[in-house]
Amino acid sequence: MPRFLAALCALLALALASPPQAARAQATAIDVAATRIDRFDVGTPAGGRYGELVFLGGLRLTSTDPAFGGLSGLRLSEDGRRFTAISDRGHWFRGALAYDGRALAGVADVTREPIRGPRGPLPGRRGSDTEALEIRGSSAWIASERVNEVLRFTLDKDGRAGPGRRVALPEEARKAPFNEGFEAIATTNGGALLMVAEKFLEANGDNRAFVVGAKKPFAFSVRRTEDFSPTDLARLPGGGFVLLERRYVPPFSLTIRMRRLDEADMRPGAVVDGPVVMTASLIQTIDNFEGVSAHRDASGVTVITVVSDDNFSRLQRTLMLQFALPD
Template identity: 40%
Template sequence: MRRVAAIAGLVVLLGALLGLAPVPPAVLAASPKLPDGKVVIDTRPVPYFGIGEANRDRFGKLEFLGGLELLPRDRHVGGLSGLVVSEDGASFIAVTDNGLWVSGEIRQDEAGRPLGLTPVDVAPILGPDGTPLVLAGRGDTEAVTIDRSGETPRLLVSAEGHHSVYAFGYPLDTSQPAVPLSLPKAVKRLRYNKGLEAIAASSPDGPLGGTLVAIAERGASFDDDMQGFLIGGAVPGTFTVRRHDDFDATDAAFLSGGDLLLLERRFNLRHGIGMRIRRIDGDKLKPGAVIDGETIVEAGFAHQIDNMEALAVHTTASGDTILTLLSDDNRSILQRSLLLRFRLADN
């Protein structure tokens, strides 16, 4: 029986490493102590986006600025699934799919090209009772956004499984426990591992009036459109996003003009690995709408991508719109954590 239990535990852990299943709380509790402090992340440059195309920097409507492969010195610091960056792009806050905050500084040049990371701060994300979310079986945090609709800004974090959105103060204080948001009942009916993968808080000065836009990774079945939610703000309700070409939603971010960028990921035997970003007209985000969007970039095996799950946007002092993308390596030796930077070439 001990041998069967050991094999079962190994299967669960291998499945988690490959992104096939979440790690149960009991297994995590028995694992080494979660990091809480400084962690060094070594980096390796990603000088070009198209494999074998060192002289090409234009891809769709994006210009590749540069990238980094992230090599953390702590095995827990992986699975990067959500991201926000500061207004100047020099600092970031990320969440991981094992319930951690990861925050730090990005060394960059004047164009926003990433050059490296300073040692990052890592801490468990605390649930409403102060217990780390991951130890309560709620640590599959997938996205983060900054909500500026209230008197003071706050960070909103979505979690899969027990589908939730949690609020935290901003600037980040990792000792703060989560405050759960009230969500539409339909959110709780989403598939267990296909929950609110993409969230983005709209501008309080825009037509959505600070509404939180949340999009499920996939619909009720493989062929269904993706369910979207307009939570709080001026226009609460639901909408759907057309799903085609087997892509799933993984993150979203608003542009300064009010349009929404939707990051999508694909991985299957038919198409292999893929990444796509669609630009959705912000004026079409209304209750009952069925929306699509213009593809501004699509990439696959011929490009430097992995399991692309996180997207953040900032604007430089010169007015350039910069996109920062992160990949979720599922803490697997078969995958990579990538930080990629692009400039939106066609506004």
């Protein structure tokens, strides 16, 4: 074989083998500063009970990286020591969490990289608006509410994702209103994808929901009360789900709440409701919470973590708070 042809073949082989390395090279290390939050409100210090939960503490996160913020989906590792988040401008954020006893104490080793779809990096808030994240094993799912699209990703051993592939959705699910689609996704015990809409309503005013990827996909609804809109969903380690909801009345009224939902109630045509475990307003330390995750700590207690979307506004904050859910 001529030398130039051998060299050409070698370059071609390198190019074909290089996408994983190229994908890893796209991750950018960023500095994120964390300020501890030791009180949920005047009467609730870390370790204090609030509603049905126990406030464990939290962090306010800031960064000089202009792309940091807009965190709209969150998942922690099974031990709660690492996090993966997505922003509505189309970025993955990954990093480590430090603890002081049971309380969050800081973040470290944070990286940022673009979320890639079938045609390359997603266009961000105006063109896609990535709002919800689920991770299970070596798979991840991201829902974009402006285009009513769900992508599925394969994760490598480090939790890094290649390009996403579209998930086939029921025709009715694709009719969700612009910017009011699926902000809450999680997987069922059987591994199917559960999707709850922000403000895609049934005729009776309840939130529409779908289970897709199952042998028999189906639609149901989640009871909507007091005009709270779902913003995220997470599977609880002990079974069932925690649903994060928000009610915003301009210009200064913001309320968030969490409800428990039972998977056994989720059947075709059913209306699912569940008990409220926590409601908080601006009297408490809250912001625009749009991401929720759940894991068990070293003692076996279920910990719920929420993160807020600051909308890249100087008037809002990126907060990460944790609560224990007593069994």
